[in-house]
Amino acid sequence: MNHFDEMTALLYLEGQLEPDRAREVYAHTAECRECADLLRALQHEGIWLREALGTDEEPVPARLLQAPERKTPWGWIAALGLSAGGAYTVWTGIIDPWRAQAAQSGFTQGSLLTMLFFSGTFWKGWDAMRSLVEFLSMSTLTIVVSWVLRRHWRRLTTTAGIIVGAMLLATFALSVPSASAAETEHGHPNYTLAAGQTVPTDLIVFAERTTIDGDVDGDVIAWSQLVTINGHVKGDVICGGQNVRINGTVDGNVRAFAQSVDVIGTIGRNLMTWSGETNVEDKASVGGSVTFGGNDTTLAGKIGGDVLGMGNSLDVSGTVGRDLTVRGDHLNFDSTADVKGRVKYVGKNEPEIAQGAKMGSFVKVIPKHGPEYAGWHFYWHRILLWGVGFVFGLVLLLVVPHFYADATVACKNYAPAAGFGLLFLFATPIAAVIACITVVGLGVGIATLLLYLIALYASTVFVSGFIGEVILGPAVGTGAMIGRLALGLFILHVLRVLPYVGGWILFIAIFWGFGAMVMAIYKRLRPQLAGGVPQPLAASRV
Amino acid sequence: MERRKTAEEMSAAEIGEMLARVRQGDTDAWGELYQQYAAAIFRFCRRALPTKEDAEDATTEIFVKVKQKLGTYDSSRPFTAWLYKVASNHCWDSLRRRRIRQDLETGDLETLPLEHPDPNQLEQLQIDHTSKEVRAALGKLPDRARMALVLRYYADMSYDEIADTLGVRRAFVGVLLLRARHQLRDVLAEMMPGARSVAAGGTS
Numbered sequence: 001m002n003h004f005d006e007m008t009a010l011l012y013l014e015g016q017l018e019p020d021r022a023r024e025v026y027a028h029t030a031e032c033r034e035c036a037d038l039l040r041a042l043q044h045e046g047i048w049l050r051e052a053l054g055t056d057e058e059p060v061p062a063r064l065l066q067a068p069e070r071k072t073p074w075g076w077i078a079a080l081g082l083s084a085g086g087a088y089t090v091w092t093g094i095i096d097p098w099r100a101q102a103a104q105s106g107f108t109q110g111s112l113l114t115m116l117f118f119s120g121t122f123w124k125g126w127d128a129m130r131s132l133v134e135f136l137s138m139s140t141l142t143i144v145v146s147w148v149l150r151r152h153w154r155r156l157t158t159t160a161g162i163i164v165g166a167m168l169l170a171t172f173a174l175s176v177p178s179a180s181a182a183e184t185e186h187g188h189p190n191y192t193l194a195a196g197q198t199v200p201t202d203l204i205v206f207a208e209r210t211t212i213d214g215d216v217d218g219d220v221i222a223w224s225q226l227v228t229i230n231g232h233v234k235g236d237v238i239c240g241g242q243n244v245r246i247n248g249t250v251d252g253n254v255r256a257f258a259q260s261v262d263v264i265g266t267i268g269r270n271l272m273t274w275s276g277e278t279n280v281e282d283k284a285s286v287g288g289s290v291t292f293g294g295n296d297t298t299l300a301g302k303i304g305g306d307v308l309g310m311g312n313s314l315d316v317s318g319t320v321g322r323d324l325t326v327r328g329d330h331l332n333f334d335s336t337a338d339v340k341g342r343v344k345y346v347g348k349n350e351p352e353i354a355q356g357a358k359m360g361s362f363v364k365v366i367p368k369h370g371p372e373y374a375g376w377h378f379y380w381h382r383i384l385l386w387g388v389g390f391v392f393g394l395v396l397l398l399v400v401p402h403f404y405a406d407a408t409v410a411c412k413n414y415a416p417a418a419g420f421g422l423l424f425l426f427a428t429p430i431a432a433v434i435a436c437i438t439v440v441g442l443g444v445g446i447a448t449l450l451l452y453l454i455a456l457y458a459s460t461v462f463v464s465g466f467i468g469e470v471i472l473g474p475a476v477g478t479g480a481m482i483g484r485l486a487l488g489l490f491i492l493h494v495l496r497v498l499p500y501v502g503g504w505i506l507f508i509a510i511f512w513g514f515g516a517m518v519m520a521i522y523k524r525l526r527p528q529l530a531g532g533v534p535q536p537l538a539a540s541r542v
Numbered sequence: 543m544e545r546r547k548t549a550e551e552m553s554a555a556e557i558g559e560m561l562a563r564v565r566q567g568d569t570d571a572w573g574e575l576y577q578q579y580a581a582a583i584f585r586f587c588r589r590a591l592p593t594k595e596d597a598e599d600a601t602t603e604i605f606v607k608v609k610q611k612l613g614t615y616d617s618s619r620p621f622t623a624w625l626y627k628v629a630s631n632h633c634w635d636s637l638r639r640r641r642i643r644q645d646l647e648t649g650d651l652e653t654l655p656l657e658h659p660d661p662n663q664l665e666q667l668q669i670d671h672t673s674k675e676v677r678a679a680l681g682k683l684p685d686r687a688r689m690a691l692v693l694r695y696y697a698d699m700s701y702d703e704i705a706d707t708l709g710v711r712r713a714f715v716g717v718l719l720l721r722a723r724h725q726l727r728d729v730l731a732e733m734m735p736g737a738r739s740v741a742a743g744g745t746s
Contacts, residue, residue: 006658010723011716016701041661045723046695048668052676053589053696060581061594064601405639479599 406520411466421515459513464488687722
């Protein structure tokens with residue numbers, strides 16, 4: 001037999017050779033001093049390694065030797081407190097003012113989701129869609145609660161059962177759509193509801209010209225070049241077209257999207273327009289508020305509530321029952337103007353206020369760019385928002401640790417991540433909207449949109465995790481990853497508040513992180529690699 | 543007062559009884575189990591992971607996993623072996639996650655031929671270095687090499703268990719161990735003043 005190699009010697013010593021081969025090695029060793037020396041040296045090396053590894057020169061840290069205690073998790077309490085504060089800030093600073101504004105404009109429903117979908121007034125189908133969204137939200141919440149309770153399932157069967165049962169009931173109750181009836185008319189090419197005629201339900205009209213001379217007990221929804229309401233509508237009027245004229249009486253709200261909107265008659269509740277030109281003429285009356293967005297707006301009539309709007313110019317010569325808030329370039333008050341409440345004008349040009357114009361008070365605000373750096377509130381809010389991001393990141397890290405690690409790692413590939421990010425950032429909502437259009441894809445589309453919003457937020461978390469690792473080095477263990485996440489989020493929050501570049505930095509972080517997420521998802525979905533790939537990467541273990 | 547038994551002194555029946563209590567939600571039994579094995583798991587992690595802090599974190603995390611996975615433990619097998627398996631999987635996962643972040647600089651090394659060692663120099667190397675130095679050298683090895691040596695020569699795992707933990711074919715474990723030994727020798731040789739390799743020439 002020839003000399004054996006070191007590999008064979010090692011396998012022989014470790015008892016890993018086939019019996020026949022082992023016998024050959026043994027026999028050869030008896031004759032060959034060179035191979036016997038190698039075998040002995042390797043054997044000694046094995047013993048020496050075991051001794052060296054088994055020696056304990058370093059004491060075990062005292063904290064590890066103590067039985068695990070329930071310590072007060074101050075870090076968690078602080079982070080949760082901050083996040084609660086952050087959520088409160090988001091609510092009071094963004095959502096609630098928006099709700100208030102919307103409520104001021106006539107969207108008075110209490111539920112945020114209902115608000116989102118305009119109380120079903122734009123399209124009756126929104127009700128069903130809203131129910132679907134609520135159903136999806138409640139189902140997701142149910143799944144999350146079930147997941148959280150899964151470990152205590154045996155011990156908390158009753159409690160868990162009650163909670164989940166209640167949630168399912170709520171889901172079911174929310175998902176039952178309410179029935180509604182409507183009459184749909186198509187003009188040939190025009191549609192006219194003659195005077196003296198009454199439509200007892202809602203009226204939906206698609207025509208070149210729509211004229212309502214009669215009465216409608218429900219809402220009027222019209223898509224026409226010219227919409228004229230001369231009669232009496234007891235519900236709301238929702239219309240889109242080139243020109244909209246309200247000569248008659250509308251008991252509810254008027255919401256119009258048109259090139260020009262003229263109100264000559266009476267609107268019982270609120271007026272909302274999005275048009276090039278809006279005129280509330282001097283004999284017109286709006287019982288509630290007026291909300292407008294458009295180029296030129298004239299308010300000569302009587303408005304019972306607030307006025308809120310933005311556009312190029314606003315001329316006021318009528319009466320406003322409450323506050324007037326406007327953002328634009330030009331604001332003119334005629335001598336007959338009478339605003340009972342406060343006037344707030346955000347714009348660069350000086351307003352023209354004629355002698356005799358009345359108003360409770362006047363505030364002019366020069367529009368500012370960027371946040372208020374001088375106030376402590378600003379920094380406090382940033383800390384609270386950091387808390388929100390941190391807790392969100394923690395949830396991701398603890399619930400989907402491998403995905404978190406993959407997405408953070410993927411951030412390292414700047415160029416592909418940025419490329420995929422930009423692509424999917426724009427493609428995802430488009431695909432979701434297309435899915436929504438098809439009835440089958442409605443659920444998928446809405447779920448995608450909701451996930452998309454969550455993903456947008458999550459993308460900054462992954463980038464933060466990566467930034468933390470770049471600074472502190474790669475993380476081993478959850479604790480280290482949490483520390484890096486906290487640091488990265490802090491840095492990102494600091495960068496975000498930089499004047500001029502902050503917004504761009506946030507945008508870059510979003511599409512970069514979004515792309516990293518896409519890459520991490522792709523990594524999970526792609527087929528397993530065949531041999532030839534370095535083992536630790538290709539290997540998968542249960 | 544009766545001294546608490548160490549893990550080594552406990553019989554299989556005693557361990558089984560302790561585990562049964564842990565499964566029933568007995569927090570005292572869990573505390574006892576933790577105290578019995580925490581030091582051993584820390585020592586294992588200290589050898590498998592690069593820093594002391596990593597080992598401390600990993601020890602805590604491993605016990606969280608043990609608590610979660612205790613239901614999957616097959617009581618017909620030794621508990622210590624199962625515990626080391628959980629620990630080694632955790633450590634390797636941590637290292638692997640970190641390895642992905644690093645370039646796979648060790649990939650090319652796998653195909654390099656190994657030089658045949660000189661038995662005399664190999665034995666001299668063993669005489670020249672203390673256990674502390676060996677452990678320091680171990681810390682300088684690539685993750686997979688260090689892990690292979692620790693699993694085999696500290697945790698006393700079989701080739702099958704090592705293959706399973708590291709996600710390699712069983713036939714590759716021997717190669718992995720031999721290369722790890724070579725890398726360790728090289729690191730130790732470099733630590734000596736006037737360093738020279740233990741290779742005798744030729745390749746194996």
